Amino acid sequence: MKDQIETIETKTRKKIRTTGADAVMRSLIHEGVEIIFGYPGGAIMPVYDALMDHSDKIKHILTRHEQGAIHAAQGYARVTGKVGVVMATSGPGATNLITGIADAMVDSTPIVCITGQVTAPLLGTDAFQETDVIGISMPVTKWNYLITKPEEIPEIFAQAFFIARSGRPGPVLIDIAKNAQFGEFDFEYRKCVKIRSYVPKPVVKPEKVRQAAELINKAKKPYILFGQGVILGNAEDEFRAFVEKSGIPAAWTILGACALPKKHPLNMGMLGMHGNYATNIKTNECDLLIAVGMRFDDRVTGDLKRYAPQAKVIHLEIDRAEINKNVKADVAVLGDVKESLPMLTKLIEKRDHSAWIKEFKEAEKIEYEKVIKNDLYPRKEGLTMGEVIRILNEKTHGDVIVVTDVGQHQMITSRYFEFRNKRSFVTSGGLGTMGFGLPAAHGAKIGAPDKEVVLIVGDGGLQMTIQELGTINQTQAAIKIILMNNKDLGMVRQWQEMFFEKRYSETYLLNPDFIKVAEGFGIKGKKVLHRPELDTAIQEMLDYKGPYFLEVNIEKEDNVLPMVPAGASVSEVVLEHKK
Amino acid sequence: MSLDNRKNGERRQNYTISAFSENHIGLLNRITIIFTRRHVNIESLTVSASAIKGIHKFTIVVNDTREKVDKVVRQIEKLVEVLKAYYHTDDEVIYQEIALYKIPTKALIEGDDLEKTIRKHNARILEVRPEYTVIEKTGYKEDYMALFEELRKYGVLQFTSSGRVAVTRSSKELLATYLKEAGELTAEYENN
Numbered sequence A: 001m002k003d004q005i006e007t008i009e010t011k012t013r014k015k016i017r018t019t020g021a022d023a024v025m026r027s028l029i030h031e032g033v034e035i036i037f038g039y040p041g042g043a044i045m046p047v048y049d050a051l052m053d054h055s056d057k058i059k060h061i062l063t064r065h066e067q068g069a070i071h072a073a074q075g076y077a078r079v080t081g082k083v084g085v086v087m088a089t090s091g092p093g094a095t096n097l098i099t100g101i102a103d104a105m106v107d108s109t110p111i112v113c114i115t116g117q118v119t120a121p122l123l124g125t126d127a128f129q130e131t132d133v134i135g136i137s138m139p140v141t142k143w144n145y146l147i148t149k150p151e152e153i154p155e156i157f158a159q160a161f162f163i164a165r166s167g168r169p170g171p172v173l174i175d176i177a178k179n180a181q182f183g184e185f186d187f188e189y190r191k192c193v194k195i196r197s198y199v200p201k202p203v204v205k206p207e208k209v210r211q212a213a214e215l216i217n218k219a220k221k222p223y224i225l226f227g228q229g230v231i232l233g234n235a236e237d238e239f240r241a242f243v244e245k246s247g248i249p250a251a252w253t254i255l256g257a258c259a260l261p262k263k264h265p266l267n268m269g270m271l272g273m274h275g276n277y278a279t280n281i282k283t284n285e286c287d288l289l290i291a292v293g294m295r296f297d298d299r300v301t302g303d304l305k306r307y308a309p310q311a312k313v314i315h316l317e318i319d320r321a322e323i324n325k326n327v328k329a330d331v332a333v334l335g336d337v338k339e340s341l342p343m344l345t346k347l348i349e350k351r352d353h354s355a356w357i358k359e360f361k362e363a364e365k366i367e368y369e370k371v372i373k374n375d376l377y378p379r380k381e382g383l384t385m386g387e388v389i390r391i392l393n394e395k396t397h398g399d400v401i402v403v404t405d406v407g408q409h410q411m412i413t414s415r416y417f418e419f420r421n422k423r424s425f426v427t428s429g430g431l432g433t434m435g436f437g438l439p440a441a442h443g444a445k446i447g448a449p450d451k452e453v454v455l456i457v458g459d460g461g462l463q464m465t466i467q468e469l470g471t472i473n474q475t476q477a478a479i480k481i482i483l484m485n486n487k488d489l490g491m492v493r494q495w496q497e498m499f500f501e502k503r504y505s506e507t508y509l510l511n512p513d514f515i516k517v518a519e520g521f522g523i524k525g526k527k528v529l530h531r532p533e534l535d536t537a538i539q540e541m542l543d544y545k546g547p548y549f550l551e552v553n554i555e556k557e558d559n560v561l562p563m564v565p566a567g568a569s570v571s572e573v574v575l576e577h578k579k
Numbered sequence B: 001m002s003l004d005n006r007k008n009g010e011r012r013q014n015y016t017i018s019a020f021s022e023n024h025i026g027l028l029n030r031i032t033i034i035f036t037r038r039h040v041n042i043e044s045l046t047v048s049a050s051a052i053k054g055i056h057k058f059t060i061v062v063n064d065t066r067e068k069v070d071k072v073v074r075q076i077e078k079l080v081e082v083l084k085a086y087y088h089t090d091d092e093v094i095y096q097e098i099a100l101y102k103i104p105t106k107a108l109i110e111g112d113d114l115e116k117t118i119r120k121h122n123a124r125i126l127e128v129r130p131e132y133t134v135i136e137k138t139g140y141k142e143d144y145m146a147l148f149e150e151l152r153k154y155g156v157l158q159f160t161s162s163g164r165v166a167v168t169r170s171s172k173e174l175l176a177t178y179l180k181e182a183g184e185l186t187a188e189y190e191n192n
C-alpha cells in the first residue's frame, strides 16, 4: 500500500536540533510565508519569542484585535492568491478568530491559523485560557489539528498549507500545546504534495466537456454565470477567451466581480438580490445557463423553485459537493476551470449573439432610467453613494483594489465600480461580515503595496473593527478609506422601510466625530458635506501619500435598487419602491 | 432546473452510508456535524475496522430521501481524511444488528416455554448466572424487537441493541477497487 501522505524534500536537508516554537517559524519560511498577522498571549509566547530570531525573513503585523488579524490575512490572501497566516493565543485569542474563519470558509479563502494551547497534560482540565478550539472551529475549517508533540510540527504544517491552498481553498487551524512549543527535536522539512484521502481537483472528463460544448453550440439564448471559482483558479484569461469565442452574455456573482472587466462588452452585470435588472430577469428567459465556478447561493437564485425552470444547466465546478446542491445540472464538468475552460473553448463554435444581447441592453436601459441615473447623477440635494463611486471611477479608471465592508455601500460599490484588474475586489460575500472591511483593506495593501487600495465602508461596520486604525497607523499602510456615513445601519433600515412598514427598530446610530477619531489614531482625515467639495476631496485623498480617511455625508433615506426581495423569484426583481 | 426534495414528495427510506477513512481523532465529530447541521437524524452509527489495513469504516444508517442522503454523502467525502463514502438502500446490502437481553434466570428454570422461545427465534444464551441470564439475538430490527416483545412477560432486566453493520452485495470492498484505480491516479474521480 502506498503512503498515506507523500512529501518532497526541501533544499535544507540537514536535520537541525531545535525547539517546537522555532520549528514553527522554520516551517512557515519553508512554505514561503513572508507575513503573519497576529496577537500574542501566554500560550503562544514561545512562538513569538522564536519569531524574533527570524524577523529578517518573516514580518509580523500586530493588530488591535484577533478579528482584525484574520480579516487582514483574508484581504492579503484574496489579492495575492497566497495563504494568509494568522497567529493568536489560546482561549479568547482563538475564539476571536472564529468569525473570520467562518468567513474564509464560506468564501473559500486560503488561511492558516496558528493558535497556542495549554500544555498537553492540562488539556481538558479547564486550565487558564483553555478552550476547545479544535471543537469550536471544526464546522468552519477545511481541516484542523491539535499538536501535542514537537515532532509533529513540520509534518502538520506541510499538510496544513497543502490543504489550505489546494483544490477549493479554505481555512485550516493548527492548535499547538505549549509543551510542543518548548520541546526539542530534530527538525527537517518536507513539503506535502499529496494526501491519499484528499482529492483537491477532480480530473476533467473530456466526455463531459464534449457534452457541454454540444449544449452550448445548440443553444439559442445561452447565458454565462461566473463566480469566484474563476479567480481562485487563476483562470481569468481562460475565462475571457471562452466568453469571447462563445459570444455569450455573462453575469457575475459578487465574488466573481473582477474576473472579467466591468466594461467588457459581454459583461452584463451583477446577479442576485441587489444585482442588475437585466441579469436577473434574463435568467428566467435563457435556454441554457453555463455556471462557471459559482455555487448558486440563495442570494443569487432567489426562490429556487422558480429559478430558471426553462433552462438547461451546465455547471463547471471544482467541488463535487456543489453539483446538484441547489440547482440540478444537466451536464456537470467537474474540475479546475483553469483546465476545463480551455478544453471547452476549443470545442465551441465562434458565435455572435447580438440579438440576444440586445435584449439585455434594452432591459438595462429601463434600469438606467429608473435607478442608475439617479444613483450616479442625483438631482436631489443629498449626496448618494453612487456618485461617490462614479467619481472614483472617473479618477481611477478602475485601476485600484477596492475593498468593502457589508451593507448598502457594498452593493452600490459592486454595482457601480468599474473593476478592471484581476484580484481587484475584496468583500465578504457568503457570510456578509460587518467589520471585515477595514482590516481586510489593510491586509490587501500589505499584500499589494504597489497598488492603490480604497476601502468603502459604512458607519456601522467601521465601528465594529475601528480599532484597526491603530494598526494602520503603526504600519503606515497607505490605504484610502471612504466612509459612507448615513448615520444608519443602512441596509437593515432599507429592509425595515420596504418590508417592516417603516418600523425603524434599532437602526439609528449616534456616531462619534469620525475625523477626530481618525486623527486621534494619527490618520489624516477630511469630511465632505456637500456635492461641490466631493470631487476635489477624492482627488486629495488619492494624491495623499499615507493612509487617509475621507468621510462623506450620505443622504439617509437612500435605498439600493433593484432588489429581488427575499423569497421572490429572480424575475420579480423590483426597480422602485413607492415611499 | 430547480431542486426541492420535499416538493417532489420523494420517498424516505433507510440508507446505509459507508464512509472509509484514515484513522484520525476528531473525524467522528466532523462527520456527525454534517448530519446535525442539515437536520438529518442518525439512526445508528458504528465505527469499525475495514477489510483494508489501516482503514476505518463508519457505518451510518439514516432514514431520509435519496437526494438528501446523496448531498450528505458528498459532504462526508469532502472531508480531508475521508477516502470515499457510499450509500445503499436496504436491498443493496447485507446487514445485521445484534441485541442482548438480560432476564431473570428464574424464568428459565420455571417451565420450558422460555427455552422454546429462544429456539424459535434462533437466539442463543450467552451466560447463565444464579440471578440472570443473558440472551443474544442477531438479525434485523423487526426480529430482535419481536423477541423482545415475547420476553417481556419474563421481565427484561436489561436490553440493548447495536448499530448496523453491513457489507455490500458486490464481491469486493468498493473502496479496494477505488484505491486500486487511484493508486496511480488519485485524482481520477468518479464523475457524479
Ligand SMILES: Cc1ncc(C[n+]2csc(CCOP(=O)(O)OP(=O)(O)O)c2C)c(N)n1
Pocket: A405, A406, A407, A408, A409, A410, A432, A433, A434, A435, A457, A458, A459, A460, A461, A462, A484, A486, A488, A489, A490, A491, A492
Ligand atoms: C457582524 C454583523 N452583524 C450584523 C449584520 C447585519 N447587517 C447587514 S448590513 C447591516 C447594516 C450595515 O450598516 P452600515 O455599516 O452603516 O452600512 P450601510 O448599509 O449603511 O452602507 C447590518 C446590521 C451583519 N451583516 N454582520
